[in-house]
Amino acid sequence: MLDVRRLRLLRELARRGTIAAVAEALSFSPSAVSQQLGVLEREAGLPLLERTGRRVRLTPAGQNLVRHAEAVLERLEQADADLAEARGGLAGALRIGAFPTASRAIVPAALVALARRHPGLEPMVCETDPAAVAHALRAGDLDVALVHAYDFVPAEREPGLTTEPLYGEAMYLAEPAAGTPGSPAAPGASGALGASGTPAPDQDAVLRAHAGSPWITATPGTLCHAMTVRACQAAGFTPRVRHQVDEFATVLALVAAGQGVAVVPQLGVTGPADPSVRLTRLAMQRRTNLAFRSGAAAHPAVAAFGAALRAAVPPDLAGSRAEA
Numbered sequence: 001m002l003d004v005r006r007l008r009l010l011r012e013l014a015r016r017g018t019i020a021a022v023a024e025a026l027s028f029s030p031s032a033v034s035q036q037l038g039v040l041e042r043e044a045g046l047p048l049l050e051r052t053g054r055r056v057r058l059t060p061a062g063q064n065l066v067r068h069a070e071a072v073l074e075r076l077e078q079a080d081a082d083l084a085e086a087r088g089g090l091a092g093a094l095r096i097g098a099f100p101t102a103s104r105a106i107v108p109a110a111l112v113a114l115a116r117r118h119p120g121l122e123p124m125v126c127e128t129d130p131a132a133v134a135h136a137l138r139a140g141d142l143d144v145a146l147v148h149a150y151d152f153v154p155a156e157r158e159p160g161l162t163t164e165p166l167y168g169e170a171m172y173l174a175e176p177a178a179g180t181p182g183s184p185a186a187p188g189a190s191g192a193l194g195a196s197g198t199p200a201p202d203q204d205a206v207l208r209a210h211a212g213s214p215w216i217t218a219t220p221g222t223l224c225h226a227m228t229v230r231a232c233q234a235a236g237f238t239p240r241v242r243h244q245v246d247e248f249a250t251v252l253a254l255v256a257a258g259q260g261v262a263v264v265p266q267l268g269v270t271g272p273a274d275p276s277v278r279l280t281r282l283a284m285q286r287r288t289n290l291a292f293r294s295g296a297a298a299h300p301a302v303a304a305f306g307a308a309l310r311a312a313v314p315p316d317l318a319g320s321r322a323e324a
Contacts, residue, residue: 004076006040007069009033010048010058011160012138014066017055026139070160070294077295084300091120094301097128097136097145100247101267102288107146109312110305118304129222134158137293144292144302146309151284152230153223162297163289166309167317169266170199171286172279173206174255175213199283204235206280211235214242214260216251228263231284252277266317 012022019037023030041048048062058066084090098107103125111123128136130147137145138160147163149155150171155163215232217239218224224246232239242260245251248268255262256276265286269279290309296302 002043002065003040004072006036006043007065007072008138009036010040010062011066011069011073013037013049013056014058014063015135015138015159019056020054025135073160073293074295077293078298081296081299081302085298089120090118090301090304092122092301094121094123094305095141095143096123096125096305097133097142098125099130099146099148100127101265102146103127105267105270105314106309106312110308113308113311114305117308118301121301121304123305131221131223133291134161137161137291143296144290144305146288147291148223148286148288150223150227150286152234153226155289158291160294161291162294163291164297164306166288166290167313169286169288169317171282171284172264172266172269173210173261173282174252174264174269175210175261175278175280176255176258177276177278199281203231203283206282207232207235208237210261211237213240215239216243216245216254216260216262217241218246219244222246227284227286231263231282 009022009026012025013019013033016022016025019030019033022028023033026033037049044061044065046061047059048065050057050059096107107125111125114121114123126142128142128145130145130149133142133145133147136142138158146166147155211232215228217228225244229239243251243254245254248264251262251264252269252274254260256274263282290306292299292302
């Protein structure tokens with residue numbers, strides 16, 4: 001009989017490519033991972049792995065077994081959901097991953113509603129960049145998470161995970177207002193714009209006007225960083241990055257100080273308008289989804305948190321649904 005825990009290791013190896021990466025992600029030693037995969041090969045009765053330097057490639061039999069492992073793990077999630085439903089009354093920890101803007105603007109209201117309806121449930125929020133969510137969910141470090149995708153950085157399909165749409169956000173170019181040190185705007189240009197209005201008719205032209213400006217982006221490796229770089233490249237140039245900052249309030253403070261321009265999402269520009277910052281709405285969007293392990297959609301805790309989140313989405317976002 002094949003061991004489910006070893007099947008999980010094989011699936012992670014198919015995604016990560018090296019035994020060391022699997023060991024680091026799942027808090028094992030590399031030797032322990034190698035040993036368990038060796039046992040799995042003996043259980044299977046034929047080779048599942050081919051080693052090429054430091055990387056390990058799955059044989060056709062190994063790839064086929066991973067497909068079966070995905071189905072088995074999904075059925076186990078469904079079984080866990082059925083058991084939770086049969087027990088009645090939600091209790092215990094629910095580990096939630098969320099990125100900073102959602103953690104501030106949407107998650108707190110959802111947790112208030114969740115506590116009223118299910119006082120025995122203990123939600124535990126961990127700020128997690130969407131790029132790291134898939135591994136955290138598959139490893140069991142998270143039960144549910146908010147993830148986002150941009151027009152220029154579409155979400156990749158992640159084996160073993162399911163997503164459901166939550167909301168969409170407008171995106172803005174933030175630049176120093178006219179008269180602010182570092183502003184490229186001509187004298188007399190308008191000051192700060194509200195976080196609403198019609199998208200710019202020519203997004204590429206808006207971005208291209210700042211081809212020579214210094215840019216403020218998120219840190220490399222994040223979806224936000226890739227979004228800015230790809231949007232600028234689509235407009236015909238590569239941004240000259242001066243600052244790398246993940247927190248949008250800090251990004252806008254740097255823009256106000258004349259330190260550069262940036263692309264920010266709607267939830268990143270909430271609060272009183274800063275007259276030192278000019279916002280121009282772009283045609284692109286950021287879409288936020290709820291992600292969880294495949295088979296867990298019917299789990300009462302996951303379903304309850306999803307319902308609470310949808311009720312907490314502000315009206316100006318709820319009308320623009322994300323795409324799963």
